[in-house]
Amino acid sequence: MPKNEVVISKENELEDFKIDLKPQIPQFPEVEISKLNIKYPLIPPYAFAHIFWDYQNKELVYFIEEPGLNPEERRILDILEDGIKELINISFLAVKDGDTVIKYLEKNLRVLIKELKIQITNDNYQKVMYYIYRDFVGLGKIEPFLCDYFIEDIECNGVNFPIYIIHRKYRNLRTNIVYDNSDKLATFVERLAQKCGHYISYATPLLDGALPDGSRVNATFTEDITSRGPSFTIRKFSQKPWPxxxxxxxxxxxxxxxxxxxxxxxxxxxxxxxxxxxxxxxxxxxxxxxxxxxxxxxxxxxxxxxxxxxxxxxxxxxxxxxxxxxxxxxxxxxxxxxxxxxxxxxxxxxxxxxxxxxxxxxxxxxxxxxxxxxxxxxxxxxxxxxxxxxxxxxxxxxxxxxxxxxxxxxxxxxxxxxxxxxxxxxxxxxxxxxxxxxxxxxxxxxxxxxxxxxxxxxxxxxxxxxxxxxxxxxxxxxxxxxxxxxxxxxxxxxxxxxxxxxxxxxxxxxxxxxxxxxxxxxxxx
Ligand SMILES: Nc1ncnc2c1ncn2[C@@H]1O[C@H](COP(=O)(O)OP(=O)(O)OP(=O)(O)O)[C@@H](O)[C@H]1O
Ligand SMILES: [Mg+2]
CATH class of the missing domain: 3.40.50.300 (P-loop containing nucleotide triphosphate hydrolases)
Incomplete structure (x- = not known):
């Protein structure tokens, strides 16, 4: 018996997964930067932006806050992510009409849960579903940034370097998002290229493209061009405003x-x-x-x-x-x-x-x-x-x-x-x-x-x-x-x-x- 087939499915008790794709735009308080501490929704109720003053480094930082997963939830997520790759038509996800995609993903996920006889509580299911949504429909760990109306640029300068963003109100901010594995970063950059309808490889290591929503993407692939490994910059603004x-x-x-x-x-x-x-x-x-x-x-x-x-x-x-x-x-x-x-x-x-x-x-x-x-x-x-x-x-x-x-x-x-x-x-x-x-x-x-x-x-x-x-x-x-x-x-x-x-x-x-x-x-x- 495969090791997942342990308990009876409870998939009928699982509620529909819901996220708010148009979260409210926050109002920023007028306080001294060193007193700033604000949190606003990016993909509510799961992902939030937390901007606060880092006393140790004396700088304003931008942290993405997401639900934590315990080892058991992580194990289930890994199993489901592997399964879902087999089951779904990735190109359908590219259509990206929020609700339709979520329904499609959920339907398939429920089939998997049933087939693999995975026992999962509703709370765990919702969290796991958030990560599946984020990683398959969205662009993985940087997806919350893409949902922040106030972010203009997202910059990743290589492996083990924190991603920096440019915030419309607070400008350059260090974030808590880091790619700590060169292969994962390379895979991500390949995916970014695919989304732009391009191909990036050791032979063609530079990418200058646009995501479906019009965001500009620049990326490099090999280690010899940027010694820190693959890197990318996403300029979120889609339309260049006409002067x-x-x-x-x-x-x-x-x-x-x-x-x-x-x-x-x-x-x-x-x-x-x-x-x-x-x-x-x-x-x-x-x-x-x-x-x-x-x-x-x-x-x-x-x-x-x-x-x-x-x-x-x-x-x-x-x-x-x-x-x-x-x-x-x-x-x-x-x-x-x-x-x-x-x-x-x-x-x-x-x-x-x-x-x-x-x-x-x-x-x-x-x-x-x-x-x-x-x-x-x-x-x-x-x-x-x-x-x-x-x-x-x-x-x-x-x-x-x-x-x-x-x-x-x-x-x-x-x-x-x-x-x-x-x-x-x-x-x-x-x-x-x-x-x-x-x-x-x-x-x-x-x-x-x-x-x-x-x-x-x-x-x-x-x-x-x-x-x-x-x-x-x-x-x-x-x-x-x-x-x-x-x-x-x-x-x-x-x-x-x-x-x-x-x-x-x-x-x-x-x-x-x-x-x-x-x-x-x-x-x-
Ligand atoms: N001066 C211009 N010359 C040529 N094309 C233009 C000009 N201004 C706008 N456009 C194009 O016309 C389209 C509509 O422009 P815009 O959204 O500014 O119009 P609008 O009057 O605000 O429209 P709506 O009635 O939908 O609000 C856009 O695709 C835009 O690129
Ligand atoms: Mg108009």
């Missing part, structure tokens, strides 16, 4: 419009980007975020993660849907809506608030926030300013005209065809002068786009500049002069081919500190 120069290159927006919006952002105006589906609103919103002053605290709120800001003090959050049945007010247990997030975010004293897409009652919180002096940007699905205003003023949003008036400008976008080619264009920028009950709104339109010539024009007047003049004491002359300088700078950045997003960001950040140096460097006279 404004890229939008100029596509002729989506003119340098003048960008310079104008840049100034509006600096002087803390409220901006809404509107347009039809896929007209490029979110892309433009992300592009405009490059103009936020580098030291500002930025909070962003989205339904699905799309924004990718190049800002060191950026706190992103994503709404999530709860589980189970909806209650009487249409919520599920664990729901975190845009409304909740937005309310919470204003408590964090943001300098700028970005809402990915304004749709429902969160608009009220957003406009309240604007009214209390938090410059905000967002996108809204509407084809014209009139439609947008109507949507804001009628149920379910129901804002009062005086609250809507807090919006300074509306950028209108469209997706259209020019000579048979699909393009995105900013068709106009509208400045809101007033919104009155029953009388509609009054606008000024400084920038327009001509669909026949595909050119943009500016009428050399700005109502918003007037406001800056009144409220911030900057003269119109100075404002227009600055507009001209920034327009020239943007044209030259384009001419000099500054399309790399980090380079672009650094230039804007430097401009905030030392404008003359940047103007000189890019030959703006």
């Amino acid at each position: 404004p120069s890229k939008l100029m290159q596509m002729n989506t927006i003119s340098p003048g419009m960008l310079a104008y919006l840049w100034m509006l952002i600096e002087y803390e105006a409220n901006i809404m980007i509107i347009g039809g589906t896929a007209s490029g609103k979110t892309t433009l919103l992300n592009g405009l975020a490059y103009f936020i002053p580098p030291q500002a605290r930025v909070v962003s709120i989205e339904d699905t993660r799309e924004l990718n800001l190049q800002h060191s003090n950026w706190l992103p959050s994503v709404a999530r849907e709860g589980v189970g049945l909806t209650n009487l007010v249409g919520q599920k247990y664990g729901d975190v809506s845009l409304f909740d997030l937005l309310k919470e975010s204003f408590r964090q004293r943001p300098d700028y608030v970005i809402v990915g897409e304004v749709r429902g009652k969160e608009a009220y919180v957003l406009f309240q926030g604007m009214a209390s002096g938090h410059p905000s940007f967002g996108t809204m699905h509407a084809n014209s300013v009139d439609t947008m205003l109507r949507r804001l003023e009628t149920p379910p949003i129901n804002l009062s005209p005086s609250l809507v008036e807090i919006l300074d400008v509306v950028v209108v976008m469209t997706q259209t065809k020019i000579k048979g080619v699909e393009v995105r264009r900013v068709t106009e920028i509208d400045e809101i002068i007033s919104v009155k009950e029953g009388q509609g709104a009054q606008f000024h339109i400084p920038f327009t786009w001509n669909p026949i010539t595909d050119k943009f024009s500016f009428n050399n007047q700005s109502y918003v500049f007037n406001k800056f003049n009144l409220h911030q004491g900057i003269s119109q002359e100075e404002l227009f002069k600055e507009l001209e300088i920034r327009t020239k700078l943007l044209i030259n950045l384009y001419k000099y081919g500054i399309f790399d997003y980090l380079e672009f960001r650094n230039i804007i950040n430097e401009y905030y500190k030392d404008p003359m140096a940047i103007l000189k460097r890019f030959n703006v006279k």
Whole structure:
């Protein structure tokens, strides 16, 4: 009798394995680094991030906390892992639609448990199932890192060296994850290559690829290239955010419009980007975020993660849907809506608030926030300013005209065809002068786009500049002069081919500190 066939199966008593694939985004406390001690879920209820101050080494560290396994559980896990390799179709796992994959894995695991007559309590089963999920569906011990919204880079410099991560808030952190066996690390790097659709070997020891979710992967395989054995770096960000120069290159927006919006952002105006589906609103919103002053605290709120800001003090959050049945007010247990997030975010004293897409009652919180002096940007699905205003003023949003008036400008976008080619264009920028009950709104339109010539024009007047003049004491002359300088700078950045997003960001950040140096460097006279 094989040694596993010891006791009667209890597989019918095992509950379904459940994990939360969209854990809540944590809020980080504002405390001294040496007092920091926070824990947040990565793959709840099993894996957590624990960031704390290591007194001995005097540094901030990032530990992954997972359930421990006793020798018996480990033995069962090894048996089941071996068995599952035989039983399942690994390529099916690559489809990676969370719940489907878990169901598939579980079904097979239960078959194995029954066949091998393994006795396992429900608690042990859940733990073992977590590791099987982590190792087969995920990327093994680094999978929790991949689930951390705040991690940008994962770096493994070889065997017996702790993995380092780059955290969006706390930057470089040492972790408690180590590959202590050269063969295992090599196997892992091979698997990473496979996931990228590449092959890595002693003959082709360098890998530069992308995981299915778009994360970039670099890896080395032999010991002579990196003397510490195989190594890898995963850059988690999938989409490279388009800098404004890229939008100029596509002729989506003119340098003048960008310079104008840049100034509006600096002087803390409220901006809404509107347009039809896929007209490029979110892309433009992300592009405009490059103009936020580098030291500002930025909070962003989205339904699905799309924004990718190049800002060191950026706190992103994503709404999530709860589980189970909806209650009487249409919520599920664990729901975190845009409304909740937005309310919470204003408590964090943001300098700028970005809402990915304004749709429902969160608009009220957003406009309240604007009214209390938090410059905000967002996108809204509407084809014209009139439609947008109507949507804001009628149920379910129901804002009062005086609250809507807090919006300074509306950028209108469209997706259209020019000579048979699909393009995105900013068709106009509208400045809101007033919104009155029953009388509609009054606008000024400084920038327009001509669909026949595909050119943009500016009428050399700005109502918003007037406001800056009144409220911030900057003269119109100075404002227009600055507009001209920034327009020239943007044209030259384009001419000099500054399309790399980090380079672009650094230039804007430097401009905030030392404008003359940047103007000189890019030959703006
Ligand atoms: N200026 C542009 N030129 C060409 N393609 C663009 C431009 N902006 C965005 N796109 C492409 O168009 C698609 C939709 O862009 P984006 O998500 O920004 O639009 P959206 O208006 O926010 O869409 P939605 O209505 O879904 O929110 C993306 O695939 C993006 O790469
Ligand atoms: Mg969008």
